[in-house]
Amino acid sequence: MEIIVTVGKLEEINMLKEAGATTLIFCDEFHGTRAPGKFSKDELILAFEKSRSCGLKTAVFMNRIYTDVELELANEYLLFLKENKVDFIYYNDPAIFMLASSLDMVKYLVYEPDTLMTNSRDMQFILDQGVHHAVLSTEITLDEMKMMIENVKGNTEAILFGYLNMSYSKRHLIQNYCDEIGIKNSCLNKMDCILVESTRDGRMPILEDEQGTHIYTDYVLDAFEEANILKDCGLNAIRVDSIFLDIDVVVDACKILSGKSKLIREEFELKYDMYPFSKGYMYQKTNLVK
Template sequence: MSAKKKPELLVTAKNLDEARQLIHSGADALHIGGKEYGLRLPGHFTLDQIGEATEIAHQNNKKVYVVMNALFHNEMLIGLDEYIEKLAQFQVDGIVFGDPAVLMIAKKVAPQIALHWNTETTSTNYQTVKYWAKKGVTRAILARELSLEEVIDIKKHVDIEVQVQVQGMTCIFHSKRQLVTSYLNYTGQEIKNTSQERGLFLKEHKRPDERYPVFEDPHGTHIMSAEDICMIDHLGRLIDAGIDSFKIDGILKSTDYLIKVVQYYRIAIDQYVNGNEITVTTKDIQKIQPKNRPLGTGFYFKEQYY
């Protein structure tokens, strides 16, 4: 049996040490970014650190994509040209964007950098993907609300790379406002740390066992899913469909956990593309999964209602 096309295994990294370890654990590419322009990253890299991470990756024949998926207001455009020019000097392998402002400036000052389109929620059909491909986009990062069949159908109809998330939590709500701080002000409570490190979460009265992580940063308030996507049992269908990149999102996860997850997915991908039976399953990941984070398959196998 001939080997199948091997998809890229992509993972987020929160700092340089984690980036090194994830590369050596089997990741093909990294998602990193800075606090200026990146949303919902597990950690923030300065420009110099992005350059160092890119050098480390390239020494190991791996890639680095810089996440610039913020919601841009006018003031955020100041200095954007210089930032992207610096990324070009580092020879990063791609920029992840949602706002067309990033695309327009990148095409002007660094046309050699690949552009990965990621609007989080509106990448839901192949005609929209084709539109952005005509604008110069080389990869579409599909919405997490799509079913598996919809993902496969989009890939059939487009000529650019397609990326999907296979592991980790997802964002279910974002506001530019500081909602947690506003609530604490309203109730007269002392305002404490509301960042990722605080470990805040929301829960419903009717479903008290479900915990939704919530945190604030300069870009606003972010509420995350109550469970983690885990698609390791279904990689075969995604690989057969020709999906180009599988993302593991490591936000709010420890380095040790991420290393193990990357190793499991590396094994599974390599086994399948070489025609062998996959020997790792969701049960293996369940053994290392945080007890308050159940595993699921997101919307891949259930209908999404808007």
């Protein structure tokens, strides 16, 4: 079972290795988004070398929605990743698939369209294109996840710990709001901004960067027990998304999911009671809670 973790800082690599991580996801300053940290090309090269020296696989986010004029940059970045022997490339824009096809790199691709991968037919179609694996939507139930995993031939991944990306707009919504009411926007590229709706009590992390506005769930998913159920169904990889989280809680979550810790869910939640843990949509459909 692969334990895949997003990385915010270079110094986290050894800690995550000891916690049981097998693959680390990094993000650069242009091609990726929705990551706990961003790295320059020189930092990425160092991160890849350091990860491989620990026996870890490497991955990158390439989840930007590209315009036509940006495709040349995307092609150059793919060549950079190929030269540096990256194991996996997470994408959602079909243009990346086409570019990767021309470079004989489809086998490194991981399709992650956020909330859209909700049925086995769509997933099988993607897997049949030759990508390494695809990521299940976080907005389906446990039973629906089980059915998808059991009904497809190919590799599958599920995000089972962390804040979940709930909404994305390429527009800069916070900036537009601030412009409308005449105040300075202090949230650009900040990890500590919160959205509170008038109809909900939860506090939703919101990130605005060069690529738009990203709104997250008001809870942290901790599907530890469900991970074992999905593993028995044939799930190949578990993701721990560390965005907005302290490294200590990420490390402990990795240890539980990798079997290196016997800490049970109740003890874990008590230890980190500053976080709003939840099972998310595991046992209730989204139309019942949205």
